[in-house]
Amino acid sequence: MAEAKITKRSEDFSRWYTDVIAAAELADYAPVKGCMIIRPNGYAIWEKMQQALDAMFKDTGHQNAYFPLFIPESFLHKEAEHVEGFAPEVAVVTHAGGEKLEEPLIVRPTSETIIWHSYRNWIQSYRDLPLLINQWGNVVRWEMRTRLFLRTTEFLWQEGHTAHATYEDAEEETLRMLGVYRRFAEEHMALPVIEGRKTDREKFAGAHHTYSIEAMMGDAKALQSGTSHHLGQNFAKAFDVTFQTQEGTREFVYATSWGLSTRMIGALIMAHGDDNGIVIPPRLATTQVVVVPIFRKPEERERVMEAVGKFTLRFKPAGIGFKVDDRDQYSPGWKFNDWEKRGIPLRIEVGPKDLERNQVVLARRDNGQKQNASQEGLERTVRDMLETIQSSLYERAREFREKHTHRVDDYKKFLEILDADGGFLWCHWCGSGECEERIKDETKATIRCIPMKAEPEEGKCILCGGRSERRVIFARAY
RNA sequence: CGGGGCGUAGCGCAGCCUGGUUAGCGCGCCUGCCUUGGGAGCAGGAGGUCGAUGGUUCGAAUCCAUUCGCCCCGACCA
Structure with a gap:
């Protein structure tokens, strides 16, 4: 029961954050770098989140299952983009039982590969679809820089993995689960979020496209708080998962995956906390x-x-x-x-x-x-x-977000506002990865998402002046 | 991996520069008394291989070298 005093939030947001976690006894640092011990107070919040989400998953027809922590290394290599995205941060087990393993095992950074290995056997006919499964578990990603809850080497999450007969069905599922995340954030976390689509640069490695919910933290920075991916046929092709259609033809199935993690506890702290500590909705x-x-x-x-x-x-x-x-x-x-x-x-x-x-x-x-x-x-x-x-927390967070949301059409102004205030900057963007990249290099702001609710609007790219049909959200993010 | 900071009691620190009995302080913890409407008080007490290893020295928390770990800031990510 150490007495930790909490740094003022306005003085040093980052220190305030770690102080709050210590003061509320939410988590400790583990002996292993980047890992964390979730203490009872922190875990209680996670259990509440699990309960709420799990009920929503069940309501939308999903069942829970559990797949193994260890995955044969070769599995990761079956999907080209996926391996490229994850290989650098994967932990590998080379020895066990006192011997060198014939094939190294990776500790899952996400479970697509091992799950789709099973799906191959589970799916034969269109009658087996859709297959709607969720898993609660832990994953390991060897990150360079870690912060309690926001980015830890091991974290807890849920990952949904579904299989569908058509692109449209998979798209519907992807959006349905994005909607579940939005409702969870709004109704349970009292956290207003923006639903949107990720740019190609920011999408999940191996996905056809990715959606996310984006929230604003108390320092006006953005936090990606839940993602839903349309995986297309990428994993079906990598693991040869086909089904027979009603007409008797054979097709690759379409996939989705979606996840939400203990990072949400970090979001909770940063969205609602004050100088006295965490505020739990x-x-x-x-x-x-x-x-x-x-x-x-x-x-x-x-x-x-x-x-x-x-x-x-x-x-x-x-x-x-x-x-x-x-x-x-x-x-x-x-x-x-x-x-x-x-x-x-x-x-x-x-x-x-x-x-x-x-x-x-x-x-x-x-x-x-x-x-x-x-x-x-x-x-x-x-x-x-x-x-x-509950509702005034939501309202306060929403007002805060509005206050720190700006429509910007001039790059000089963009830089000014970003440095002075931060927040969400709604800007036109031509759609090119080069502009996106350059803005990131120059300002550290990334495109958080292409908001789904945005009205189409003619404009000029904030950087190159090229044609744009809608605004996207730029922000500095966690 | 680059830059910065830090490892001394559960937590926060002092001591180190300028080596010298038994290593201190605050908070917390234990016992007792007294208190209780916004972090009370008094008395007594427990708690340390000074991150690790090697060196210099009659003598090292202190000087030197090596090493490990953590935090913060940058390049990757939920």
Whole structure:
């Protein structure tokens, strides 16, 4: 229980981020470089995310399965673009059982290859399609620079892998799951996101094309928060997965894959956190409410705890996750701070003065406001308050994003705004990889996505002046 | 891999430049008393192969060399 003080967010965002993680006891550094230990407080958030997403996957017809961590090295080489994209960051097992292995094993950086190896046997007829499978697991990517949650050598995620009879079916699935991610981000994480398509430079290695949701963090930088890929027939061809059509012809199947990782915990911290620490949206909080009883004498303690017992009894049936902090080695003030840095959305204070008036004090984590509430029907008040906190977190994040979103048509202005404010820059782009690359080299801003909701609009490329039909989003990103 | 910073108690640090009894301080932890509406107080206590290895020296946390690791900034990525 080390006392870590949190660097001010405005002072040093990056240090603030790591301080918040330490203060809330979300994760530790592991003995192995780039790896992290997810502590109970952090893992609880991940479990909530899993629950919400898993239900959505099931609702859209998917089943869970599990494929192995180790993959024969040769599998990776079967899809040319895929191997090129991943080979540099793959960990390889060369020895096991005290001997050198005949064929090295790679530790999966993603599971397309091993899954499609199986799909070959599972798919024969159009009647076997679509095949809709999701897997929860871990993957390893040997990254050069790592940061807790945002980019770690090993991370937890889910990866969906589906097979379809037609390009259109696969496209529909790709977009459906993108939509699931968007809803998850908005409704559970209180995080507004932009759905869009990745440029060829930014797409997944081995994909026909990639979609993502992009979110804005508290320092106005972008974070890719979930990706959905249309893999075309690339993996079907690499692993020879064909099916017989109704007409009796043989075709390669179409594939999708989509993933969302523990990086989302980083997104949560950077989107909602403040100088006091993380702020967990109520729908992702295991402990949504913490009750801090206040008393001096044993006699008061008894009376206060009795009242606490009474109203918390009604919390569980109402679906409210709560904790009563009756530790008596700490003062109330200390507890207030303690729970704030852990991001618990709502605090209830109850002391002798409240008992006289049959009330409690509610303190919101998101804006620090306190108000009185009757003990009568408190479970309803609390439930409503949690909803209010959830939606105001979303609203605040949305307003922040709007404030840091700019339409820019002039490259000089582009540079100015990027340095002064950052944020999302909606600009015209001619579609060439050269312009994209040059802008990245000169400004460190990348094209986050080609937003799907953008209206077609004639314009000139911000760099070369070439013809453009729609705006894309540039930003500096994590 | 390049640039910068740092390894001394669970955490944060001082000591190092200028080598010398038993290596300090704050927080946290344990015991007791006292306290409790925004991080209380007092008293006592536990806790260290000074990142590792080698060297210089009568003597090394301190000087030298090597090495390992971590953090931050850049080139790759969810």
